[in-house]
Amino acid sequence: MSFKKLLTSAVGRKITMGATGLFLVLFLIVHVGLNLCVFANDGGEMFNQAAHFMGGNWVPRILEIGLFFFLIVHIIQGLILEMNNRSKRGVSYAKSYGNRGSKWYSRSMALLGTLILIFLVLHISNFWLPNRVHQGFLLGEEINLYERMKVTFSVGWIVIVYLLGLIALAYHLMHGFQSAFRSLGVHNNKYNKLLTCIGHGFAIIVPVLFALMPLSFYFGWLS
Amino acid sequence: MEHYNMHLTLKVWRQPGTNAQGGFKSYEVDNISSEMSFLEMFDVLNERLIEEGEDPIAFDHDCREGICGACSMVIDGKPHGPWAKNTTCQLHMRAFQDGDTIIVEPWRAKAFPVIKDLMVDRSAFDRVIQAGGYISVNTGNAADANAIPIDKKSADDAFAAAACIGCGACVAACKNSSAMLFAGAKVSQLALLPQGDPERSTRVIEMVAQMDKEGFGSCTATGACEATCPKGISITNIARLNKEYLRAVLTSEEA
Numbered sequence: 001m002s003f004k005k006l007l008t009s010a011v012g013r014k015i016t017m018g019a020t021g022l023f024l025v026l027f028l029i030v031h032v033g034l035n036l037c038v039f040a041n042d043g044g045e046m047f048n049q050a051a052h053f054m055g056g057n058w059v060p061r062i063l064e065i066g067l068f069f070f071l072i073v074h075i076i077q078g079l080i081l082e083m084n085n086r087s088k089r090g091v092s093y094a095k096s097y098g099n100r101g102s103k104w105y106s107r108s109m110a111l112l113g114t115l116i117l118i119f120l121v122l123h124i125s126n127f128w129l130p131n132r133v134h135q136g137f138l139l140g141e142e143i144n145l146y147e148r149m150k151v152t153f154s155v156g157w158i159v160i161v162y163l164l165g166l167i168a169l170a171y172h173l174m175h176g177f178q179s180a181f182r183s184l185g186v187h188n189n190k191y192n193k194l195l196t197c198i199g200h201g202f203a204i205i206v207p208v209l210f211a212l213m214p215l216s217f218y219f220g221w222l223s
Numbered sequence: 224m225e226h227y228n229m230h231l232t233l234k235v236w237r238q239p240g241t242n243a244q245g246g247f248k249s250y251e252v253d254n255i256s257s258e259m260s261f262l263e264m265f266d267v268l269n270e271r272l273i274e275e276g277e278d279p280i281a282f283d284h285d286c287r288e289g290i291c292g293a294c295s296m297v298i299d300g301k302p303h304g305p306w307a308k309n310t311t312c313q314l315h316m317r318a319f320q321d322g323d324t325i326i327v328e329p330w331r332a333k334a335f336p337v338i339k340d341l342m343v344d345r346s347a348f349d350r351v352i353q354a355g356g357y358i359s360v361n362t363g364n365a366a367d368a369n370a371i372p373i374d375k376k377s378a379d380d381a382f383a384a385a386a387c388i389g390c391g392a393c394v395a396a397c398k399n400s401s402a403m404l405f406a407g408a409k410v411s412q413l414a415l416l417p418q419g420d421p422e423r424s425t426r427v428i429e430m431v432a433q434m435d436k437e438g439f440g441s442c443t444a445t446g447a448c449e450a451t452c453p454k455g456i457s458i459t460n461i462a463r464l465n466k467e468y469l470r471a472v473l474t475s476e477e478a
């Protein structure tokens with residue numbers, strides 16, 4: 001039962017979390033790249049072409065199944081980990097160690113992950129789901145996602161929920177990016193330091209780039 | 224530094240036995256010298272309790288010089304108290320001020336059940352070691368220690384990992400009650416040396432399996448363990464344990 005250990009032991013669970021987490025990091029890079037197409041400022045032409053490449057072509061559509069699979073594994077494994085870990089203490093401390101030994105966000109990965117999940121439910125029902133329904137879940141005609149963004153991001157509360165979701169994502173990545181590599185066994189301090197720097201940069205830059213989209217639509221920065 | 228005496232209020236966890244109900248009890252102590260160790264302060268209090276016909280506070284201690292790892296207690300929310308890289312027995316009362324209130328609790332982890340008051344049962348660590356934290360050697364004449372060349376860096380890293388005294392503070396500090404810093408130190412110490420190589424794969428698999436059985440949690444790399452470890456065991460040992468584990472699982476012939 002060797003491979004099963006990678007899914008069920010205390011260390012194996014972390015290895016799955018790290019591996020799926022890094023896959024999701026790769027996805028974020030693709031996603032943010034596509035989003036940046038709106039800043040071509042061409043009325044959404046380039047963006048819709050990019051969206052069409054992702055939605056109207058079997059290769060990314062099959063990869064999309066993989067994405068959902070890894071996302072679900074990451075969520076379920078994360079919830080099991082959190083429940084397991086919470087059950088180990090028994091009596092809690094009268095005075096907690098708190099921030100003296102660790103960062104709050106490193107202790108709050110499950111909470112941050114849950115906030116991201118709540119955001120994702122809204123996000124998927126805003127764009128992905130209506131588009132796929134329109135396509136009949138095959139390669140049917142897509143909706144004009146640029147126009148849909150304009151409408152969606154004209155609503156104040158939606159923009160706020162997106163921003164909160166992105167803040168949660170930023171803190172989740174702040175710890176998760178470098179922790180994923182540790183879980184996969186990177187113990188060389190030279191790389192750990194580098195990965196921590198890259199991770200912090202990634203955790204700030206990517207959510208900011210994401211946030212620019214709803215903000216630009218809401219404040220009418222795009223022509 | 225100036226020597227001073229202080230009056231302190233101690234809130235100490237009292238629990239008559241493993242399955243008994245526990246609770247905090249307050250004690251006022253007077254004339255505590257700033258040069259006493261934390262355990263000596265407890266000795267003073269216990270002598271008074273014995274004179275008063277009360278049950279003295281049970282706590283673990285042995286060497287009182289920071290090398291055995293027995294003196295487990297969480298002092299004001301931090302295992303082994305406020306000083307960095309320090310054990311409770313080496314904590315001196317000058318860490319506190321006159322009039323302070325100090326909360327003292329046992330290690331909290333289901334894998335370390337309370338025996339009495341501040342004493343916990345850490346035999347789970349022994350069983351993790353028994354599962355794989357050893358090397359097998361033939362008895363007979365002792366082999367020449369320097370017969371196998373070992374590079375300086377590996378020798379130093381192995382030595383640093385071997386400094387772990389098995390105190391359990393890492394488990395006590397971790398929000399997941401994970402024993403990964405301890406296990407990481409023990410696995411690394413042997414994985415870094417040629418003598419540890421023959422049992423390299425089975426060691427890590429068996430030790431992790433035993434940790435799971437004992438009911439320790441998973442590491443989420445918060446770093447609380449490293450920050451509280453009296454021996455400064457580096458958290459990179461946990462990443463090394465992860466690497467050893469991944470390697471062992473992926474390369475084992477087991478289906």
Ligand code: SF4
Binds near residue numbers: 390392404448454456
């Ligand atoms: S790793 Fe440090 S805190 Fe943990 S048991 Fe060893 S010496 Fe104690």
Ligand code: FES
Binds near residue numbers: 287290293294311
């Ligand atoms: S009593 Fe031995 S380390 Fe404290």
